[in-house]
Amino acid sequence: MSNLASFSPIREAEDAPDGSSFLGVIVEIKSPFTTIQKDSRPVVSLEFTIQDQFSVILDPRSRLKCRLNRDSEERLPKGSVGDIALLKRMRIISTNGNVVASNAGRLSSEAAFFPDRHIPKPHMSTAYAPGGSSTLKFEAMVDSQPPSPAEQLAIIGMKATAANFLPMILQQSSTGLPPVARYNQSPRNPSNSSRNSFTPVKSSYTLKKQALIKDILSDKFYDLTGEVVKMFYTHNSMDLYITDYTENKHLFPYADPNDPDVIGITATNWRGPYGQVTLMVRLWDSHAILAREVINEGDIAYLQNVRIKWAPDGRLEGSMHGDSRFPNKKFVHKCVDPVQVNSVLQRKMAYEGKHEQPSTYHVPCNAPQHVPQNVPQNVPKNRSGKAKRAEKKERDRLQRELEQEELQEKLTKEERERAGLNNDVRSGHSTFQLSTVREIINNPARRTTTEDGLPLTLPFINCRYRAHLRVVDFWPMTLAQFSRSMGDATFNTKATDEQRRKSERKFEWNFVLLVEDAASPARSDKERIPLVFGNLQGQNLLKIDAGDLRKDERTLQKLEEILFILWGNLYERKVALWKEKKIRLPLPSDDPQLRLQNRPFECCLEEYGEAIGAHAEADHWVRRFSPFNTTIMSKWNT
Incomplete structure (x- = not known):
């Protein structure tokens, strides 16, 4: 291959010209298959997908489908998921937004796969740099040349960038499902280890429970009931600001702009309540969709399985992620329990009396006219075997969700370090x-x-x-x-x-x-x-x-x-x-x-x-x- 180590970002592949080169990790690969052309000539094709950025585990924008065509399987490179693919002078085929990189004889395309177990860490790359004498092991398509020193450094760098994601990519490949748990690649010497050998990392887990905002703690799950005082939409999530009018010193301190004696942060267009009584809960996936349909500002909402965690600014916030296995489960409700609704309204009246300023919000449409006496709410019952199994499934789901979020936070921190970002x-x-x-x-x-x-x-x-x-x-x-x-x-x-x-x-x-x-x-x-x-x-x-x-x-x-x-x-x-x-x-x-x-x-x-x-x-x-x-x-x- 040439001495030029210049690769097009996969995110720009759709607009890239023919002859572009790409470097990435193989995240999917199929067995070679044979097709017969119109002239009765057999063609063997190898299809695979590469990814070149790893800010998140699954990043469709950083993935590119590739196809290599030769007249026999022996002329194609042999590779597996986790290897690094180096593709030179490829033809770009774009159809209805689907982009495929393919080899072409007129472009003298080249392709080589580098097994991840034979790629050293960056601090061991001197022998592969310009002036060194070592060459990385690789499997190449016929007529492809060995990598140049500059290309070898790029390959080593790509392996280091994707290192933390390789166990998850390999697990996804072996199961056909997205990774749901956190894993460590156990051995330090990859050449002596099994590619699919992983050790689960244990994570703390606490069962959810009904709680007031004043009692919530980080890294626990709760069922929360409160008034929705603000809603904010994004393209794939929804922020609910809820309050039950109890104070928590770890929440954002909203200051009353009309009271110069109050210490806090004045927020534009914030109509109250003021102080540290409002929790921001971010809803994802099906939760966000459901909230848009059933919740309005001023309603009393009932949220289940809210994970409480620390935000980057040192405040508590909530998070609710969907479960792709149970997309129809509903955890966002307009509260219909008259006892719980009335409790929120009584605390609201006490808050307004203390602050001598009525809220600008209307009385919730789900507010009860009176509180029925002796209405049993959330009374524990004798659980059947089916209920116990359902509870275990729920615990397992919450455990996977917690582990996934912890893994994402860990990967984000490591990504920041690799990118040389300002930690302050x-x-x-x-x-x-x-x-x-x-x-x-x-x-x-x-x-x-x-x-x-x-x-x-x-x-x-x-x-x-x-x-x-x-x-x-x-x-x-x-x-x-x-x-x-x-x-x-x-x-x-x-x-x-x-x-x-x-x-x-x-x-x-x-x-x-x-x-x-x-x-x-x-x-x-x-x-x-x-x-x-x-x-x-x-x-x-x-x-x-x-x-x-x-x-x-x-x-x-x-x-x-x-x-x-x-x-x-x-x-x-x-x-x-x-x-x-x-x-x-x-x-x-x-x-x-x-x-x-x-x-x-x-x-x-x-x-x-x-x-x-x-x-x-x-x-x-x-x-x-x-x-x-x-x-x-x-x-x-x-």
């Missing part, structure tokens, strides 16, 4: 698929058709993403301008003059960070995203409240120290380039004048639209991006 910047939603900046900007969901069948590109879509980013510029120019007074008519435009006069000493965060993809430095602003920070986003990121930074030197110093963790020497370089050469940022990342030194970080961001004008129509919307659930860990908040 934390984000949540590790189950979100990783997206590149290019994928976010060119989201195909924006392309649709009109009723007349004409193509239409939407100005924006409501969507959430997770990405690895790097800060390359910011606005305004000085840190002292990162906060704005609510008394400023050019900033607080919707308030009356009287309202602005009363709030002129109140300040909110307002700034923009320009980011690019951590793995693909941008050469133009078209490959970058401006992240807009309002007050809530700024508080979540910095964990400090805004103030008059022109007068409050202490808060300004905190801000500079916290942002240094995020963007390194960006502030110093921006000021120096302007003072010395009158050069304004942003510059291309490889510009020698920039000399930027900062680390990429993981960020959750959401896309939305901002209306321009008093009576905005669809073509008067501007596409915006803002971060969420992303925090800089500093001495001010740890």
Whole structure:
């Protein structure tokens, strides 16, 4: 093979030209089969699938179906799941969105499989690098050449990237089912081990129980009853904010914006309740679908099997994942138990009386007019053998769900270390698929058709993403301008003059960070995203409240120290380039004048639209991006 180790990302395979090369782990492979061509000539085909990114276990966007065709089986490479496939100069066949990479004689295609057990770890790769004398063992298609040193390093790197996923890929291959438990590859020496030898890792498990929010603990399952005060949709999940009006010090502290004596975080458009009484529960799969159908804001909901865990910002949150084996089981209900509903309403009345402020929510439609006396609810009964078996199945299901989430969290941490991410910047939603900046900007969901069948590109879509980013510029120019007074008519435009006069000493965060993809430095602003920070986003990121930074030197110093963790020497370089050469940022990342030194970080961001004008129509919307659930860990908040 050639000395060029340049491979196309599988995510871009659909748009890749013929002659593209790919490198990936074999995750599926079939036995060779023979077909007879029109000229009665037999052709033997080998079909397999490779994957080149492993941010999650099963990533369809990073998988590519491949087909090798020769006149006999002996001319095809022999391989198995877990091997690394090196494919050079392939023909790209795209039909109805299905992409297949195939060899072609006119392109002089090459293919080689490298057994994973013979691929060393990166720290043992010196002998295979340029200047070394060793060659990796491989099985090749006829007319394929041995790998170059650069290609060997790429193969070793791919094996290291997928190392933590190989046991699961192998288990999936042997069972035909997605991996449901956490495994360790037991031996340290893979050459002396059986490929399918795994040791289960035990995990703690606690049976679910009915509980109040004030009593919930991390890593346990509960049945919860509470009022739904807010609902938020994403493309594949749903966030329910519920409260039973009991306080838990590990929940998010919502501050009343009308009470200056209350300490907490002011959330835009949050109508209450205030304090630490509201739990965010993320619903996935069938749970999210069911909640959209049966739950409305203001209802009393009954949620079963809610797993409580720590969020990246150090708060408790809930999670409910679906079970593909039992998709019709319902764990999200509108509460019909009059005793439980009345209990929530009584605590709500006590809360409102204590805070002297009635809730803005209506009385739930499932609220009882009175509480029947002596109504038995959830009374234990003598369990039959069938009930015991059902309970055991339920325990097993919850055990698999817990193990799967723990495995995903462990893999996310290891992925961060491999990617060289900034560990002092934390984000949540590790189950979100990783997206590149290019994928976010060119989201195909924006392309649709009109009723007349004409193509239409939407100005924006409501969507959430997770990405690895790097800060390359910011606005305004000085840190002292990162906060704005609510008394400023050019900033607080919707308030009356009287309202602005009363709030002129109140300040909110307002700034923009320009980011690019951590793995693909941008050469133009078209490959970058401006992240807009309002007050809530700024508080979540910095964990400090805004103030008059022109007068409050202490808060300004905190801000500079916290942002240094995020963007390194960006502030110093921006000021120096302007003072010395009158050069304004942003510059291309490889510009020698920039000399930027900062680390990429993981960020959750959401896309939305901002209306321009008093009576905005669809073509008067501007596409915006803002971060969420992303925090800089500093001495001010740890």
